Amino acid sequence: MSKKIMLAHGGGGRLSAELIDKHIVPRFANPILEAMGDSAKIQIEDKVAFFTTDSYVVKPLFFNGGDIGKLAVYGTVNDLLVAGANPIAISLSLIIEEGLEMDVLDKILDSVAIAAKDAGVKIVCGDTKTVDAGSADEIFINTAGVGEKMAGAELSFDRICPGDKIIVSGSLGDHGMTIMSHREGMKFESDLKSDCASVASVCKAAVETCGADVKFMRDPTRGGAATTLNEISVSASVDIEIEEAVLPIKDSVQAAADMLGFDVLEIANEGKVVIVVSADKAAKCLEACRATQAGAESAIIGTICEKNDEPIVELITRIGGRRVVQMPYGRELPRIC
Amino acid sequence: MSKKIMLAHGGGGRLSAELIDKHIVPRFANPILEAMGDSAKIQIEDKVAFFTTDSYVVKPLFFNGGDIGKLAVYGTVNDLLVAGANPIAISLSLIIEEGLEMDVLDKILDSVAIAAKDAGVKIVCGDTKTVDAGSADEIFINTAGVGEKMAGAELSFDRICPGDKIIVSGSLGDHGMTIMSHREGMKFESDLKSDCASVASVCKAAVETCGADVKFMRDPTRGGAATTLNEISVSASVDIEIEEAVLPIKDSVQAAADMLGFDVLEIANEGKVVIVVSADKAAKCLEACRATQAGAESAIIGTICEKNDEPIVELITRIGGRRVVQMPYGRELPRIC
Numbered sequence: 001m002s003k004k005i006m007l008a009h010g011g012g013g014r015l016s017a018e019l020i021d022k023h024i025v026p027r028f029a030n031p032i033l034e035a036m037g038d039s040a041k042i043q044i045e046d047k048v049a050f051f052t053t054d055s056y057v058v059k060p061l062f063f064n065g066g067d068i069g070k071l072a073v074y075g076t077v078n079d080l081l082v083a084g085a086n087p088i089a090i091s092l093s094l095i096i097e098e099g100l101e102m103d104v105l106d107k108i109l110d111s112v113a114i115a116a117k118d119a120g121v122k123i124v125c126g127d128t129k130t131v132d133a134g135s136a137d138e139i140f141i142n143t144a145g146v147g148e149k150m151a152g153a154e155l156s157f158d159r160i161c162p163g164d165k166i167i168v169s170g171s172l173g174d175h176g177m178t179i180m181s182h183r184e185g186m187k188f189e190s191d192l193k194s195d196c197a198s199v200a201s202v203c204k205a206a207v208e209t210c211g212a213d214v215k216f217m218r219d220p221t222r223g224g225a226a227t228t229l230n231e232i233s234v235s236a237s238v239d240i241e242i243e244e245a246v247l248p249i250k251d252s253v254q255a256a257a258d259m260l261g262f263d264v265l266e267i268a269n270e271g272k273v274v275i276v277v278s279a280d281k282a283a284k285c286l287e288a289c290r291a292t293q294a295g296a297e298s299a300i301i302g303t304i305c306e307k308n309d310e311p312i313v314e315l316i317t318r319i320g321g322r323r324v325v326q327m328p329y330g331r332e333l334p335r336i337c
Numbered sequence: 338m339s340k341k342i343m344l345a346h347g348g349g350g351r352l353s354a355e356l357i358d359k360h361i362v363p364r365f366a367n368p369i370l371e372a373m374g375d376s377a378k379i380q381i382e383d384k385v386a387f388f389t390t391d392s393y394v395v396k397p398l399f400f401n402g403g404d405i406g407k408l409a410v411y412g413t414v415n416d417l418l419v420a421g422a423n424p425i426a427i428s429l430s431l432i433i434e435e436g437l438e439m440d441v442l443d444k445i446l447d448s449v450a451i452a453a454k455d456a457g458v459k460i461v462c463g464d465t466k467t468v469d470a471g472s473a474d475e476i477f478i479n480t481a482g483v484g485e486k487m488a489g490a491e492l493s494f495d496r497i498c499p500g501d502k503i504i505v506s507g508s509l510g511d512h513g514m515t516i517m518s519h520r521e522g523m524k525f526e527s528d529l530k531s532d533c534a535s536v537a538s539v540c541k542a543a544v545e546t547c548g549a550d551v552k553f554m555r556d557p558t559r560g561g562a563a564t565t566l567n568e569i570s571v572s573a574s575v576d577i578e579i580e581e582a583v584l585p586i587k588d589s590v591q592a593a594a595d596m597l598g599f600d601v602l603e604i605a606n607e608g609k610v611v612i613v614v615s616a617d618k619a620a621k622c623l624e625a626c627r628a629t630q631a632g633a634e635s636a637i638i639g640t641i642c643e644k645n646d647e648p649i650v651e652l653i654t655r656i657g658g659r660r661v662v663q664m665p666y667g668r669e670l671p672r673i674c
Binding site: 007008009010011012013014015016017036037038039040041042043044045046047048049050051052053054055056057059078079080082083085089091092093094095124125126127129130131132134135136137140142144145146147156218219221222223224227231235266268327328329330331333334335 | 344345346347348349350351352353354373374375376377378379380381382383384385386387388389390391392393394396415416417419420422426428429430431432461462463464466467468469471472473474477479481482483484555556558559560561564568572603605664665666667668670671672
């Protein structure tokens with residue numbers, strides 16, 4: 001077999017079959033995938049299933065702390081977890097540019113396999129397309145995920161109310177600033193590392209410990225914490241106050257953001273979760289999150305407040321001033337995930 | 338709002354929200370999608386769910402009989418149907434190249450909405466990414482689908498046995514030759530029309546009429562009927578004989594294929610299904626398929642035979658000769674779906 005991807009690898013014929021049988025399926029060995037049906041049969045114990053999807057177009061493909069394969073698994077798995085679902089199965093769909101080195105593809109597929117194993121999720125179906133050189137950028141990955149309800153999870157915007165506390169499960173901006181530093185070829189990039197990881201342990205710890213007192217969870221990916229907090233504010237029709245002094249931000253991330261003129265709150269995270277929890281269970285929830293490896297640096301960063309006029313997110317600065325945290329415009333960081 | 342897609346439309350901020358809220362969600366209005374959760378909650382009545390995915394990279398985006406949006410819905414819905422599942426919900430994930438005309442996107446989204454409505458399937462979750470100009474080719478779409486078992490469907494390679502008959506639900510090669518003629522700017526293109534459509538009526542008619550006598554179904558997309566028949570032959574460990582004289586092929590498709598040097602059996606279909614049914618129910622199954630609009634031109638094209646040596650698919654030619662129908666290499670038609 002060629003050492004580069006050719007268009008015929010996506011043609012649905014012998015070369016496609018070879019790619020799938022030799023490079024893809026063996027890495028994700030499980031009977032459901034191996035059945036090679038038009039659809040995968042998965043077992044759902046509950047009558048409600050959770051379903052999500054994301055495409056990944058991150059550039060560069062490999063970065064400190066991860067790569068597009070790892071991201072494609074944890075990104076989708078995390079969307080299930082924060083919705084209060086345990087991931088059962090994911091799909092893996094590849095769009096590959098003609099000429100991609102087979103070694104690069106293999107490395108990405110290895111990474112997908114490791115992340116899927118870590119997340120305890122099976123890859124049960126997939127698709128492989130190829131496009132001519134110049135019609136894509138190396139490889140794009142789509143994963144969709146199916147999960148079932150986590151026992152005790154009762155999450156919705158509607159359940160959020162004034163007084164609730166906001167926990168973030170660790171340092172902000174790590175993923176976005178890592179990608180940006182790679183792209184800019186910046187000197188400080190060695191200090192930066194993507195947080196790309198599953199938030200399973202944190203989400204489960206929070207829900208197991210505090211049950212229905214956990215009101216809402218969301219992973220602050222594209223658009224960062226600023227987007228997530230604004231979405232909560234608008235959808236739950238509440239104001240939000242967060243405190244600058246307690247935001248967990250690494251010095252290297254803050255330095256890189258300052259140098260490039262970014263607001264860390266607008267920078268993507270790929271292994272963090274924002275949790276809204278009732279005030280009286282906040283300390284207990286924080287303790288549970290901190291007891292997990294992924295959530296060791298969790299912090300209570302703010303409070304849900306009664307809405308005055310339009311829903312608004314405000315940052316209480318270190319010197320006691322107030323600054324509106326706006327919904328970012330979106331220009332910040334293309335192809336961050 | 339700009340009349341072209343900008344990178345910021347995929348940035349996860351305000352412009353992303355505008356695109357999603359104004360252009361995407363209203364077209365697919367349903368409460369599950371509108372909840373805008375990280376995952377969609379869908380109702381599954383059975384303990385087995387069916388799960389599938391496909392990415393669509395077809396070029397050109399619009400062709401006689403369809404477009405990438407229609408294809409993305411029916412392609413995934415058909416993968417559920419041929420597996421013996423009724424589609425419940427699909428996801429819609431877009432990778433858009435910066436600079437795509439908003440009107441083009443809107444037209445594709447309209448087409449997605451019409452096809453989804455026709456297929457009776459809800460779009461419950463999605464994702465929108467943008468990439469810089471030159472890093473994709475206008476738009477790529479991924480859909481994943483979840484379905485639940487069609488009553489009475491008992492489909493698997495294992496159930497296929499010598500004597501079973503092979504039905505195809507209509508003319509072969511329409512989709513692939515249409516795309517190819519567009520791409521080649523050929524004069525005869527007006528005679529060609531993609532068969533892009535749901536195979537729901539045919540699959541349901543077959544299963545409702547013949548139940549477990551329907552052994553297996555598959556839609557002969559990329560790689561055409563040649564790929565599907567070879568997959569059946571290998572996976573069920575049987576030989577297959579098909580008869581050239583009874584293959585439903587339109588004159589215009591055959592003419593275009595002859596002119597361009599293609600074998601129609603290797604050309605993609607997007608609204609057809611190959612059905613393996615027990616010999617004694619074959620006539621009844623054919624009648625049921627023909628009673629549907631999509632399957633009006635269904636034909637019994639061949640027979641499952643005892644395997645002699647390696648599993649093989651053979652074509653009995655009009656003059657009684659035998660030709661091996663090989664698994665295509667895959668070079669035939671890039672970006673056909």
